[in-house]
Amino acid sequence: xxxxxxxxxxxxxxxxxxxxxxxxxxxxxxxxxxxxxxxxxxxxxxxxxxxxxxxxxxxxxxxxxxxxxxxxxxxxxxxxxxxxxxxxxxxxxxxxxxxxxxxxxxxxxxxxxxxxxxxxxxxxxxxxxxxxxxxxxxxxxxxxxxxxxxxxxxxxxxxxxxxxxxxxxxxxxxxxxxxxxxxxxxxxxxxxxxxxxxxxxxxxxxxxxxxxxxxxxxxxxxxxxxxxxxxxxxxxxxxxxxxxxxxxxxxxxxxxxxxxxxxxxxxxxxxxxxxxxxxxxxxxxxxxxxxxxxxxxxxxxxxxxxxxxxxxxxxxxxxxxxxxxxxxxxxxxxxxxxxxxxxxxxxxxxxxxxxxxxxxxxxxxxxxxxxxxxxxxxxxxxxxxxxxxxxxxxxxxxxxxxxxxxxxxxxxxxxxxxxxxxxxxxxxxxxxxxxxxxxxxxxxxxxxxxxxxxxxxxxxxxxxxxxxxxxxxxxxxxxxxxxxxxxxxxxxxxxxxxxxxxxxxxxxxxxxxxxxxxxxxxxxxxxxxxxxxxxxxxxxxxxxxxxxxxxxxxxxxxxxxxxxxxxxxxxxxxxxxxxxxxxxxxxxxx
Amino acid sequence: xxxxxxxxxxxxxxxxxxxxxxxxxxxxxxxxxxxxxxxxxxxxxxxxxxxxxxxxxxxxxxxxxxxxxxxxxxxxxxxxxxxxxxxxxxxxxxxxxxxxxxxxxxxxxxxxxxxxxxxxxxxxxxxxxxxxxxxxxxxxxxxxxxxxxxxxxxxxxxxxxxxxxxxxxxxxxxxxxxxxxxxxxxxxxxxxxxxxxxxxxxxxxxxxxxxxxxxxxxxxxxxxxxxxxxxxxxxxxxxxxxxxxxxxxxxxxxxxxxxxxxxxxxxxxxxxxxxxxxxxxxxxxxxxxxxxxxxxxxxxxxxxxxxxxxxxxxxxxxxxxxxxxxxxxxxxxxxxxxxxxxxxxxxxxxxxxxxxxxxxxxxxxxxxxxxxxxxxxxxxxxxxxxx
Numbered sequence: 001x002x003x004x005x006x007x008x009x010x011x012x013x014x015x016x017x018x019x020x021x022x023x024x025x026x027x028x029x030x031x032x033x034x035x036x037x038x039x040x041x042x043x044x045x046x047x048x049x050x051x052x053x054x055x056x057x058x059x060x061x062x063x064x065x066x067x068x069x070x071x072x073x074x075x076x077x078x079x080x081x082x083x084x085x086x087x088x089x090x091x092x093x094x095x096x097x098x099x100x101x102x103x104x105x106x107x108x109x110x111x112x113x114x115x116x117x118x119x120x121x122x123x124x125x126x127x128x129x130x131x132x133x134x135x136x137x138x139x140x141x142x143x144x145x146x147x148x149x150x151x152x153x154x155x156x157x158x159x160x161x162x163x164x165x166x167x168x169x170x171x172x173x174x175x176x177x178x179x180x181x182x183x184x185x186x187x188x189x190x191x192x193x194x195x196x197x198x199x200x201x202x203x204x205x206x207x208x209x210x211x212x213x214x215x216x217x218x219x220x221x222x223x224x225x226x227x228x229x230x231x232x233x234x235x236x237x238x239x240x241x242x243x244x245x246x247x248x249x250x251x252x253x254x255x256x257x258x259x260x261x262x263x264x265x266x267x268x269x270x271x272x273x274x275x276x277x278x279x280x281x282x283x284x285x286x287x288x289x290x291x292x293x294x295x296x297x298x299x300x301x302x303x304x305x306x307x308x309x310x311x312x313x314x315x316x317x318x319x320x321x322x323x324x325x326x327x328x329x330x331x332x333x334x335x336x337x338x339x340x341x342x343x344x345x346x347x348x349x350x351x352x353x354x355x356x357x358x359x360x361x362x363x364x365x366x367x368x369x370x371x372x373x374x375x376x377x378x379x380x381x382x383x384x385x386x387x388x389x390x391x392x393x394x395x396x397x398x399x400x401x402x403x404x405x406x407x408x409x410x411x412x413x414x415x416x417x418x419x420x421x422x423x424x425x426x427x428x429x430x431x432x433x434x435x436x437x438x439x440x441x442x443x444x445x446x447x448x449x450x451x452x453x454x455x456x457x458x459x460x461x462x463x464x465x466x467x468x469x470x471x472x473x474x475x476x477x478x479x480x481x482x483x484x485x486x487x488x489x490x491x492x493x494x495x496x497x498x499x500x501x502x503x504x505x506x507x508x509x510x511x512x513x514x515x516x517x518x519x520x521x522x523x524x525x526x527x528x529x530x531x532x533x534x535x536x537x538x539x540x541x542x543x544x545x546x547x548x549x550x551x552x553x554x555x556x557x558x559x560x561x562x563x564x565x566x567x568x569x570x571x572x573x574x575x576x577x578x579x580x581x582x583x584x585x586x587x588x589x590x
Numbered sequence: 591x592x593x594x595x596x597x598x599x600x601x602x603x604x605x606x607x608x609x610x611x612x613x614x615x616x617x618x619x620x621x622x623x624x625x626x627x628x629x630x631x632x633x634x635x636x637x638x639x640x641x642x643x644x645x646x647x648x649x650x651x652x653x654x655x656x657x658x659x660x661x662x663x664x665x666x667x668x669x670x671x672x673x674x675x676x677x678x679x680x681x682x683x684x685x686x687x688x689x690x691x692x693x694x695x696x697x698x699x700x701x702x703x704x705x706x707x708x709x710x711x712x713x714x715x716x717x718x719x720x721x722x723x724x725x726x727x728x729x730x731x732x733x734x735x736x737x738x739x740x741x742x743x744x745x746x747x748x749x750x751x752x753x754x755x756x757x758x759x760x761x762x763x764x765x766x767x768x769x770x771x772x773x774x775x776x777x778x779x780x781x782x783x784x785x786x787x788x789x790x791x792x793x794x795x796x797x798x799x800x801x802x803x804x805x806x807x808x809x810x811x812x813x814x815x816x817x818x819x820x821x822x823x824x825x826x827x828x829x830x831x832x833x834x835x836x837x838x839x840x841x842x843x844x845x846x847x848x849x850x851x852x853x854x855x856x857x858x859x860x861x862x863x864x865x866x867x868x869x870x871x872x873x874x875x876x877x878x879x880x881x882x883x884x885x886x887x888x889x890x891x892x893x894x895x896x897x898x899x900x901x902x903x904x905x906x907x908x909x910x911x912x913x914x915x916x917x918x919x920x921x922x923x924x925x926x927x928x929x930x931x932x933x934x935x936x937x938x939x940x941x942x943x944x945x946x947x948x949x950x951x952x953x954x955x956x957x958x959x960x961x962x963x964x965x966x967x968x969x970x971x972x973x974x975x976x977x
Contacts, residue, residue: 072796076716079761083749110709191799205789206769209744408747408761410716414791421642421787428923435919443915447908480856483920483931487863490916491870494909498874501905527877530822534873535866537818538811542862545807550855557863 005582008574015566016461022468024048025058038066039200059471061200062478062552065426067419068200069208072412075169075193077162080407082110084161085153087313088139089115090332092132101128114142115151122147162193168402169409170195171395173212175283175358194412205416218309218403221301222342223350223362224277231257231269231298240268249297257298258284265296276303280352282359299359301352306342309403311335313372317393325378325386325393329400336372344368353400360399429482436486437463440493448500450589454575455496458567462492462560465567469559478552488560491535495568499524503590513588517580521573528568536561598900603892606952613837613949620844629846632854632927633790635804637797638684639767642788643775645677654679654775661774671926678787681771686793687717688742689764694719696739697762704735708757716793717764722757729760736762742769766791804858808839811862815869823876826961830953831872834945838868841941842934849933856927857934864938867913871906871946878902879951891958895951910943 029044037043038061045055063070089106092115096104102124104117117132119125125147132149133141139151153161170187173195177185186198199208224230232248232255240246244264246257259265262281269279277300283293315329331339342351343365350362363376378393417425441459444452466485470477503520511519539561542554580588633640645654654668658681669680689697694712697719701710706724713720719736729746736743742765749759768789776782792800812835820828842864846853878898886894913935920932 074716074793074796076718079720079749083759194796203786205791206766209766408718408749410718410763410793411766411791412793412796414766414789416786416789418785418787420785425925428925429928432919432923432928435922436916437919439915439918440912443912479928480859480931483924483928484859484863486916486920487913487935490913491867493912493916494870497908497912498905501908505901523881527874530818530873530877531870534815534818534869535863537814538862538866541807541811541814542859545803545810546855546859550859553856553859 005574005577008570009578012571012574016464019461019464019468022053022057022471023464024052025055026467026471028052029055029058030061056474057471058474059467060474060476061422061426062476062481063198063200063415063422064417064479065422065429065477066200067203067417067422068198069202069205070413070415071197071199071205071208071212072190072414073169073173073195073197073212073409074412075166075195076408076410077165077193078113080165081113081153081158081161082108085113085115088136088153089117091313092117092136095135096128096132099131101131104128113153115139115153117149117151119147119149125149164398164401165407166193166195168398169407171398172356172402173197173409175356176211195409201419203416203418205414209411209414212409217356218312218400219305219354220307220339220342221278221305221352221354222346223352224274224300224302225254225349227274228254230274230300231255234269234272238272240264244268258295260295262293262296265298269298273300277301278303280354280357280359282362299352299362301354301359307331307335307338309400311338312400312403315397315400317390317397319390320375320377323386325390327376327378327393327396327400329374329376331372331374333372336370339372339374340368340370343374353396355399355403361396425479429479433482433486437489440489444493444496448496448590450579451496451500451503451576454572454579455493455500455568457575458496458571459489459492461571462563462567463489465563466556466560469563470555473555473559475555475559476552477556480550480553481556484553484556485560488557488564491532491561492564492568494531495524495528495564496572498528499568499572500590503588507588507590513580517576517588521569521576525569529565532561532565598903600900600903601896602899602947603896603952603955606948606955609948610952613945616844617837617840620840620847623847624843627847629843629853630850631801632852632857633682633792633797634854635797635801636684637686637792637794638682639686639771640683640788640790641681641768641771641786642671643679643681643784644787645679645784647677647783648675649677649679651679654681657775657777658771661777663770663774666771683767683771685767686791687764687766688770689714689717689719693739693741697736697741697764700735700739701732701762704731717766719762719764720759721762722759724757726758727760732760732762742766742773744769800855804855807858808861808865811865812836812839815865819869819873819876823880826957827876827954829957830950831869831876833953834872834942834950835865835868837945837949838864838938838942842938845934845937846930849930851930851933852927854927856931860931860934860938863935864942867935867938868942868945871910871942872950874905874909875899875902875946875951876954879954892955895955899947899951906943906946910939914939 025044025048028048029038033044033047041055044058048055086108089108093104093106096102103120107116107118108114109116117128119128125144129141129144129149132151133139138154138157140154142150142152144150166189170189174187177187177197177199186196188196190196197212202208235246235248235257244259244261246259246265246268248255249258250256257265257269265281266279273279280299280301281296282299284295284297286294311331311334313330313332313335315327317325317327320326346365347367348365350364352359352362354360361376376396378389437459441456444455444459446452448455463485466488499520502524503516506516506519507513536558539554539557543551543558546554651668651670655666658666658668663683665684667682669682671678671680689712691714694714698710698712701707701719701721704723704727708722708724710719710721712718729748732746733743743762744765745763747761747763749761768791772782772786775784812832815835816828816832819831839861842861846857875898878901879895882894882898886897917932917935920928921936924932
């Protein structure tokens, strides 16, 4: 028994304890907590003992096991692109007109996305062509035939626009789901034009479809700041219920109601708003996780909606000469007139930019704005960095565009599993895993006796390691994942069989117990290593190409193989060495 | 305890030719079968809608079918899942949305009947009818008209005035097939007598994407494993491992073909796992062959391979047996695709064991022989098969 053995043994004990420790949040979330609270990380955090790992390190159940909706939305970038080309066409026509270069009409071919400019007087076309191509660099010339010029959107611009359309749609979907109050949703981009959404615990796909599938609604509404104390009065006149957690906050002279619960806040303020006013909410973003709202704040706005996203023709984030981020917006002619009227009457007031009933921002109107172009300056006050302000400006531009140039989204895929089916699957799945595991354990103990028991210990540790590993990577356990779990345990036992067979062979060749064990492990090592690496390759490729449940399977397979390498090569060897070397045994029970 | 009490001395290698012949025959038959009969593609790959319903009262497949037909659903397949007392059924439909080639025409006519339209075209893949009308329209009216034509409408989108000033754009989004199923089965009832357990709904383009990605994943992993094997062993071992992998994948695909069980994303996972597992088995034998090549320098490759295969036979049977043992639980309690996964794995383990003996090793001999012949031709005097 050399020193190295003690080190290794200590490491194994440490790994085992660490594994058990790491499974505490998983145990609490699946066994201790009620099912309704299973996905509520805040509740889990409260219930966990102080010594436990953070609640985020827990094993999630896949939608197939707990019930819920998995959706893939396809963003119709083509329609959005067509709309955009039309708008640009009108801008070009107006530009040509303003510059007194001549008179053109713009027409868009919806199928091929080409923009055709036709000049009233073909003779003016040369000058128009030159000027337009120099100014509107997001178009390239396709063909020219006398008085008609065919333009095509520039390829790079199209790609950028397509990305942007998906980002906009994602932003809108996040906001909407957030409004629905679903905990632990997952919204992510899938490929170039799809968005994947997971809604655990939800059961109505039609409602979900409706929620995320409708076009974004952008509105410009005047903020009512005539009575800054309106919310403070509300609270003194009829105090809100305790559980709604509504408080009054004041930063910057306009006291607002604030609550982590949007529904409660709206329900409380709804009938208490003055005549002709609506109470809307604004999201206070989580400083760490940008798309999470940690609280909602109230806003009092006019019921009347003078201007909507329909009138907006463009929005872009840029940096001003003062080196301040800003958002430039422009309106179509009718919108420009309305905007001028609105800003004239509202100098000194604030105008709320509202997307899907969420106040995104409420800039102050400094002066009457004519000509249909406005600038929202972001300022640089406070402790935030330039990048953060610029990011804010970009998000605002995205919000404006999402309402102005809506890219319709359609459902590409929906998978919904009812909660009762999920329960049934998890029951059957774990039963299947337990039966498979038990059979293997009994077989190994009978067939290899003591060595088999050692392999069984390693096998159990392996199972725990897989679960802890999945919890660590915040992976999701799916039904195929359970199958992967069982299979990986089968493969892990394979390694022990390889070693034990090798030891038997060496014993049959007349080697001493010690030599046979050492030789058996050394010889089997590379075989086991190769066998694991090849399956790992398949696992990684599955992981990178698969989606949803298949990815869950791949994760389980990968974690399982790594754990199996450790348990079959290190753990069993240390224990076997103890029995053979430490006890100085003359025989080995294989 | 020991499975093979005595050292076996079976002459595997002499039977390699008939074995290879039969394997090739079966493989070809499966490939032809895939090309002609085809897999029973699940909704993942074929696109379409699958709804799982659990009835509250005893119901037969026939009754469900009749009710669906009475409700106006004709191309639905109904399949019972689980034991009879559960009254659960899978209903499968080809379409994703209620928009089909025929009813798109009636939708167009209905829209055109509402007023002057500049253009109407249906986007079948997304279940949307796009149109541009001369005057602004009320979404309610459009919805009513299209529903009157027999198509469920999820939403009418007002895309606003066209910038060119030549009309107003709208989109009519048809509702999904699942709605239609619930409506059809619930006809004439105050409250549906079933519970909706699962809805799977994959658009045709998504299905195609998923299928392509699945096939690509298979090819990539085979290629990556091949490189690894070639790098770790020797180039002459590579082709044998690859052929054995292909053989096993085709055989497992054969399971899905013959049983006509649903071929979906989980099946792809099963095939990929088989790729990994198959090469696992092959590697163990290759390892031994390599070891024995050093040990028995004077012997010919076929003899060495025979010794290696015989020496590892007990182990080969055992490892396959243990892995199969772990699958038994899944085979007994596994539902739906998990049962198929376990079954496919079982087939894969069996053929994987066979292929590492009869495919992977003979190919090494064959390549060795060819190399020897070539060397003999070029006049180099060298001991054949020396590694």
